[in-house]
Amino acid sequence: MQTREKNKLAFLSPEKEYMLRLLNEESNYPEEVRDSTSGSLGWFGEYQTPTSVGEHNLEQKINEKYNLLIEYFKQELDSLKSRLEQSQKVVKVQGKDLNVIKKEMNLQKLDRIAAYGNNWNGEGTIKFDEEMLTKTRFILFSTSLHRQPKIFPTNRNTIQLEYEDTNNRYLEVEVLPDKFHILTDLTGEENEYEVHSVDEIIAVMNEF
Numbered sequence: 001m002q003t004r005e006k007n008k009l010a011f012l013s014p015e016k017e018y019m020l021r022l023l024n025e026e027s028n029y030p031e032e033v034r035d036s037t038s039g040s041l042g043w044f045g046e047y048q049t050p051t052s053v054g055e056h057n058l059e060q061k062i063n064e065k066y067n068l069l070i071e072y073f074k075q076e077l078d079s080l081k082s083r084l085e086q087s088q089k090v091v092k093v094q095g096k097d098l099n100v101i102k103k104e105m106n107l108q109k110l111d112r113i114a115a116y117g118n119n120w121n122g123e124g125t126i127k128f129d130e131e132m133l134t135k136t137r138f139i140l141f142s143t144s145l146h147r148q149p150k151i152f153p154t155n156r157n158t159i160q161l162e163y164e165d166t167n168n169r170y171l172e173v174e175v176l177p178d179k180f181h182i183l184t185d186l187t188g189e190e191n192e193y194e195v196h197s198v199d200e201i202i203a204v205m206n207e208f
Helices: 002-010 013-023 050-116 131-142 199-207
Strands: 148-151 159-164 170-175 178-183 190-195
Touching: 013 050, 050 131, 050 148, 131 159, 131 170, 131 199, 178 199, 190 199
Parallel strands: none
Antiparallel strands: 148 159, 159 170, 170 178, 178 190
């Protein structure tokens, strides 16, 4: 029996072995140093074993690392939000600048179209109508217009304004001297109709 106990102690650290011996010898202590309810040593519950102290320290370090990691991610998230907001502001400003550039290019192109003479395409066409050019210029100049369209001359001596997005949605506005002819393809099905005022056509273009 003693040999077996010795073998058990051989696997224990010196600190654990010491504690175990104290527990085994507890009955040798006077009654006044015993805990009246448990019968164990009164002072022993006030202390932790070396193993529990080590576990406590390890848990404390893990909690500290965890808190530091949480704080790091919070700071990174705040930084990311800030950079995103800044990028959105830059994109918005660049979008406005790009629209201004497109407006200048469209107006220059319209001036070139206005300079075309008779038979400008070699197919018997005539010079573009001044009233039609004025209406087109007014649309492109308008501060109410959200986005500049693409602009083309047609063989019918009209001006075509065009939008197309990445979802294959399409809007075509043909500017005639007395009206606007509209062709839309928003859902895979074409639709054609006419409007007569500049305000109406700008509203249609902004809705696209």
